[in-house]
Amino acid sequence: MTTDATVFVVDDDQAMRTSLQWLIESTGLTVQTFESADVFLADYAPGRAGCLLLDVRMPGMTGLELQSYLTRQGYRLPVILITGHGDVAMAVKAMKAGALDFIEKPFHDEDLLRSIHQALDFDQKNRASHVVRAEIAMRLAELTPREHEVMTMVTDGLSNREIAAALGVSAKTVEAHRARVMEKMRAESLAELVRMALLVAPETAL
Incomplete structure (x- = not known):
């Protein structure tokens, strides 16, 4: 676990914020508390390590609305919801939208x-x-369009002969492209190249 991680607590109940801060800090973790979603958003710097402990029901922007906003903005901060018994259905919906867990009161x-x-x-x-993924994407950017084509076909399981036929080039040319792909991607094996392709597939269309 990173030592610079922070547990961000957002709850409109001051007594609950104080109690949660004491409990979490007693384990050696860093805690920041906020009385509303708006106050949290005004303070939070995107990219900070940690997790978000979030009350479902709050005045103004609710916990679910804050979670939805963070998702739309592309923030990767993991969310844990604190919920009353009447909020369980909402909490389950939030988990389907990406929240990691929900904790029912009393917990x-x-x-x-x-x-x-x-x-x-x-x-x-x-x-x-x-x-x-960012490092692999940088390596992908160094490939020429033809090398990109060859990598796509290689990682799809096509043989050199099949790739050559599809591209209208010789098998020797495909071998040369394939060697450059392996070198630029710094892949030691075909299996490693496939793993790279799979890792960036959601972000980069091969």
Whole structure:
């Protein structure tokens, strides 16, 4: 878990904010509390590591509306919802929209802390994966259009002969393109090249 991670608590109930801050800080984690979604948005710098502990029902922008806004903006901050019994259906809907967990009131401290640590671990892994995807995307940008075509066909499982027929070139030419693709992508094997293609597939059309 990253040491610079912060647990952001957004709840309009001051007593609840104070109680959550004390509980979470008692485990050595950094906490910031906010009384509303608007105050949180005014302070939050996109890209900060951590997770968001969010009350479902709040005056003004609700917890679900804040989650939806963060998703639309492309923010990757993991969300945990705190919900009353009457809000469970909404919380489930929010989880389907990307929230990691919801904690029902009254909750056990251990359950909440376990969920927070899972969210922080998820955030750390997600950030590491994002760095890898960005590096692969940079390598892809170095390929020529023809090399890009060859990589697509190679990772789709076509043989050199099939690629040559599809592109109207010789198998030797395909071999040369394939060698340059492997070099530029820094792939040690076809399996590694396929894994790279799969990793960036949601962000980069091969």
